[in-house]
Amino acid sequence: MTALEEDLRRSVRGEVDFSPSVRAVYATDSSNYRQVPLGVVLPLDEDDVVAALRVCARHDAPVVARGAGTSLAGQAVNVAVVLDTSRHMTRILEVDPVAATARVQPGVVLDDLRRAAEVHGLTFGPDPATHAWCTLGGMIGNGSCGTHALFAGKTVDNVDRLRVATYAGDVLDVGSYTDEEYAAAAAAGGPLAPVLGGLREIARRYEPLVRQRFPDIPRRVSGFNLDELLPDKGFSVARALVGTESTCVVVTEATVRLSHSPAHRRLVVLGYPDIFAAADAVPALLEHPLLGLEGFDDTLVRQMRENDVNVAHLPLLPPGRGWLLAELGGDSADEADAASEAFVAALPADLERRCYADSMDQRRVWLIRESGLGATAIRPDGTHNAEGWEDAAVAPERLGAYLRGVSALWRDFGYSGAWYGHFGQGCVHTRNDFDLHTVEGLRRYRAYVERAADLVVSLGGSLSGEHGDGQARGELLERMYGPELVDAFRQFKAVFDPRGRMNPGKVVDAYPLDTNLRFGPGYEKRPAGKQFFSIGSTLQEAAERCVGVGRCRRDDTGTMCPSFRATRDERHSTRGRAKLLVEMFQGEVTPQTWRNEDVREALDLCLSCKGCVSDCPTHVDMATYKAEFLAHYYEKRLRPRQMYALGLFPWAARLGSRMPRLANAVLATRLARRAAGVTIARPAPQFSQRSWRSSLPAVWRDPTVVVWPDTFTDAFAPETGRDLVAVLEALGERVAVPTQWACCARPLYDTGMLDLARRSLRGLLDVLEPWTSRGIPVVVPEPSCLSSFRDELPKLLPDDPRAARLADLARSPAEHLLTLEGLPTLSSAAVVHPHCHASAGGWSGADRELLQRMGATAEVLDAGCCGLAGSFGFSADHEPVSRQIGEEHWLPRVRAALGDDDVLVADGFSCRTQLDHLAGPPAVTLPTLVRRALGG
Structure with missing residues (x-):
């Protein structure tokens, strides 16, 4: 491996990484399988791909190419060199609206292509649930489909040409071939000629079997596309390579077809007594011109x-126990309405239905359907449901029989699961409560899968309708096709990869489906040891919540994951960090110790923004995991100086607010900040000349609400606190503001100082006890402090009833103001940038509701994390990444959302500070905006 790595470094211009941390995070995809790679190459372009392949061939090293790493059948993992094209090979080379085609590199994210095509009224039709982060190369490798394959076809139907590189390092530009084109290519010689000759001979020899045994159904994805080599399909080598799962070639460029995209959509949601009745109704519904027909x-x-x-x-769902989502559309609103009305008119009169024309309502319903990938993954006890039989497809008219047959198998084996997927094409997904952890559980699992495969074959179906074969279904292909056609697949692979080094053990001559398991019988559960946080499980089990869906790789919306957006490094995604933690407990690739440097480095760029708590479909809480790990890592060890300077900053701020001029003078000196490990690239926050606490008036003896003077509002933005108190009093509240100092301990979590955080929180509870014991609500102006009250406080002090009580009583300013009468009128339009913790905690919607109730037009931005993240951006080590996140991802979206007369509302002190440091637009807090509306 050392020689291989060195040779790759000499030959490849992109990154080459054989480190334990990288090998650990690439050891799993989104499937049940785990295989530790030899190393990872991130090629810059086609030349890099060719160079890497030639080096691997010299060393006889296997190769696997992958995109976003979300494969569900194990095809994206192997004991091989991984070629990851998703970091650099991401260019849309051309969009031709006249020909309705696009040329793309394999790392292009599907939604990026769709946005570029939408300008011309076009789209790339196949759209898996991972459309916002899956790559075109991965879709071509898997033969992906998605919701709109119903009208636009599968990926294979939308590929015209491919540029591919073989294991030998040859580059082939392949498409479809007439007899004349075939003869010309054969006469030209070169590496393409023997490939075309070999494929034509396979097509000639196996044509009768292909016509006999390839199921004629909308979603046959299993096996190789030998049917595309037949004369009536145009001898399309490009389409024959779709769905080969990196077992034959590496795609370096693709020319794909674009479909007309109806500008106006309507969604009709149908409710049925059960899912079987829904399946039985599909054939009749397909008589209408549907764009999609999904169900769950x-x-x-x-x-x-x-x-x-x-x-x-x-x-938004109508009554029922099984639902179908029927989408119709047109180029105008009238056309879409007419299609929807005709569809509804043909429905049985007693069928429950709801019709949605509003795009936001439609999106919300589609999110229910897209929840299948995450909602089915975790059981109530925290253990996993698993793939393994989640992707079969049958003809739509046989879908009811298939669902009933599999449900009968569930009863026989004692399994359960949810149904969701592409009912209009007979491909329905599920996850089941398989026991993959014990030898007996695996025996039962194998028996079940074999019987399910036989059921599908008996119904004329396909083992895979979208996710591919990989390892999960590769060994079952003989049941579907017979040994002769499986041998034809073997010969097809050998034409491109005679040495068998491209993704070996997948599809062809596959590993047994019950080996190489991620959580198989060999997986070790470690004793819990000391647990700082009460997270309902051990840290190992909490990290296992990540099933590799990959939403943390999303660029377009959501908070998660800002550090991945900046670095494009899988280790700095939420998924990568969770995988590293899981691998740490196994100790095979990375050391089994709390002093694990691989894990510490991966967590170092975690901003603790908590975006993963809400954005991750399985609610991985990396901020909490980071705090827990750092508490162990630094136990009985000194921390870096910046951890003390930033983690203990509230205590320093308490002192500084008493002598603000001296404190500001000290913070202004570069020497002091350098000594503390704090960045000098940003100005330090300036202490107010008079803190909020020092200027508090007399406190009501019988208050109706408490306002908490958090450290940042107290010392740096006292006007926000004063505005909040003034607003509450103007609306009839009697306000108490505690004058006794305490801290929510937010900076201590980020540095893992959890014992000190506990002590600080007990002091906080003592201060607030006189009011919380009487049930008086506590309004917290700073979102990060409110998040501490609601989240970290009860987790760190689960046995103190005062903690749960305060968590229940804590409110944001907007949440409390919504309970009051007499709100003023606000005529201006407002754009709200919610603090990351507000988004994660789910209370940012209260800001919109409050502003709308006051008469304002309000939009809550989905611009992601500002990048400052409290102390993160003030660390000298982190400041460049913090600035990059803000400048490249966050600030452009904030600016784009603001109209000329819009008011930007940002309650987070970090967010407003980042705006100031990056010369962004001015922002006000919500209390200040409301006070202005009151005339204050």
């Missing part, structure tokens, strides 16, 4: 509630 059952809805995934959208 009441088990999915129950699991959404259990895992708190998109629960707020569930009231």
Whole structure:
């Protein structure tokens, strides 16, 4: 491996990384499987891909290419060199609106292509649930489909040409071939000629079997596309390579077809007595010109509630226990309305239905359907449901029979699951409570899968309808195709990869489906040891919540994950950090110790923004995991000086607010900041000449509400506190503001000083006890402090009833103001940038509701994390990344959302500070805006 790594470094211009941390995070995808790679190469371009392949061939090293790493059948992991094209090979090379095609590199994210095509009224039709982060190369490798394959076809139907590199390092530009084109290519010689000759011979020899045994259904994805080599399909080598899962070639460029995208959509949601009745109704519904026809059952809805995934959208569903989502459209609103009305008119009169024309309502309903990937992953006890039989497809007219047959198998084996997926094409997904951890559990799992495979074959279906074969279904292909066609697949692979080094053990000559398991019988559960946080499980089990969905790689919306957006490094994604933690407890790739440097380095750029708590479909809480790990890592050790300077800053601020001129003078000196490890690239925050506490008036003896004077509002922005008190009093409240100092300990969590955080929180509870014991609400102006009250406080002090009581009584300014009468009128338009912790905690919507109730037009931004994240951006080590996040990702979205007369509202002290430091637009806090409306 050392020689291989050195040779790759000499030959490849992109990154080459064989470190334990990188090998650990690439050891798993989104499937049940785990195989530790030899190393990872991030090529810059096609030349780099070719160079890497030639080096690997010299060393006889296997290779696997991957995109976003979200594969569900194990095809994106192997004991091989991983070629990850998602960091650099991300260019959309051309969009041709006349030909309705696009040329893309393999690392292009699907939604990026769709946005570029939408300008011309076009789209790339196939759209898996991971559309916001999956790559075109991965889609081509897997043969992906998605919701709108119903009208636009599968990926294979939308590929015209491919540029591919073989293991030998040859670059082939392949498409479809007429007899004349074939003859010309053969006569030209070169590496393409023998490939075309070999493929044509396979097509000639196996044509009768292909026509006989390839299921004629909308979603046959299993096996290789030998049917595309037949004369009536145009001998398309490009389409034959779609779905080969990196077992034959590496795609370096693709020319894909674009579909017309109806500008106006309508969604009709149908409710049925059960999922079987919904399936039975599909054939009749397909008589209409539908863009999509998706479905799910009441088990999915129950699991959404259990895992708190998109629960707020569930009231949009009509009554029922099984639902179908029928999408129709047109180029005008009238056309879309007409299509929807004709569809509804043909429905049975007694069928429950709801029709949605509003795009936001439609999006909310689609989010229910997209919840399947995350909501079904975790059981109420924290253990996993698993893939393994989640992707079969049958003809739509046989879907009811298939669902009933598999449900009968569940009863036989004692399994359960939820149904969700592409009902219009007969491909329905599920996750089941398989026992993959014990030998007996695996025996039962294998028996179940074999019987399910036989059921699908008996119905004329396909083992895979979208996710591919990989390792999960590769060994079952003979049951579907017979040994002769499986041998034809073997010969097809050998044409491109005669040495068998491209993704070996997947699809062809596959590893047994019950080996290489991520959480198999060999997986070790470690004793819990000391647990600082009460997180409902051990840290190991908490990290296992990550199932690799990959939403933390999303660029377009949401808070998660700002450090990945800046670095494009898988180790600095929420998923990568969770995987590293899991690997740490195993000790195979990275050391099994709390002093693990790989984990510490990966967590170092975690901003503790808590975006993953809400954005991650399985609610991975990396901020808490980071705090827990650092508490162990630094136990009985000195921390770096900046951790003390920033972690203990509230105590320093308490002192500084008493002598603000001296404190500001000290903070202004570069020498002092350098000595503390604090950045000199930013100005230090300036202490107010008079803190909030020092100017408090007499306190009401019988208050109706308490306002908490948090450190940052007290010392640096006292006007916000005064404005909040003034607003509450103007609306009839009697306000108490504690004068005794205490801290929510927010900076201590980020540095893992959890014992000190506990002591600080007990002091906080003591201060607030006179009011909280009487049930008086506590309004907290700073969002990060409110988050501490609601989240970290009860986790760190689970046995103190005062902690739960304060968590229940704590409110944001907007939440409390919504309970009051007499709100003023606000005529201006407001754009709210919520603090990350407000987004994660789910209370940012109260800001919008309050402003709308006051008469303002209000928009809550989805611009992501500002990048400052409290103490993070003031660390000298982190300041460049903090600035990059703010300048490249956050601030452009904030500016784009603001109209000329819009008011920007930002309650977070960090957010406003980042705006100041990056010369962003001015912002006000919500209390200040309301006070202005009151005329204050």
